[in-house]
């Protein structure tokens with residue numbers, strides 16, 4: 187896609203997809219694979235966040251958070267620490283805000299904003315919630331992982347506004363291709379809607 191800046195004349199054709207499903211079913215993997223397929227397309231700019239487990243000697247000790255655009259990585263939560271608790275983990279509000287919320291705000295010129303994930307840990311931070319709301323108010327396409335059972339107003343809003351796909355063992359292998367295809371076609375529509383193209 188051409189540099190963003192002035193998108194005057196560009197039709198708003200953003201696509202909002204959320205994947206949800208049981209713990210450990212493969213939600214993050216679907217999002218990573220879909221984003222990788224799209225990143226292979228020349229000029230397709232992806233921003234946002236990715237979370238992953240931190241394991242030590244086979245035991246899960248917490249989660250990391252990564253800014254997809256800069257590669258900057260921090261601690262989202264840890265069994266050690268002092269932040270608000272979610273299960274046995276303490277949420278690290280500092281990195282959630284410095285890396286997570288900032289990554290979302292800095293992704294507003296991207297073709298696709300990835301938010302992995304919108305769940306109980308991330309929703310502990312008002313700054314993060316506010317950054318997600320800013321993304322929702324933008325005209326950017328979004329691919330998010332949505333926690334299955336969160337009743338937080340932001341999670342409920344996403345359920346209403348996004349196309350929600352439930353990952354299961356039967357569809358998790360084909361979903362990345364399907365999602366990448368949907369987003370890729372939408373990008374094509376965006377380019378074709380630009381004047382002079």
Ligand SMILES: Nc1ncnc2c1ncn2[C@@H]1O[C@H](COP(=O)(O)OP(=O)(O)OP(=O)(O)O)[C@@H](O)[C@H]1O
Pocket residue numbers: 208209210211212213214215216358359
């Ligand atoms: N299509 C697949 N086939 C086989 N294994 C898979 C597939 N997708 C994911 N996995 C494996 O399942 C595990 C969990 O994957 P992933 O972290 O993507 O799940 P998740 O639903 O995002 O988990 P969580 O609920 O903890 O956020 C990983 O070990 C991953 O390698």
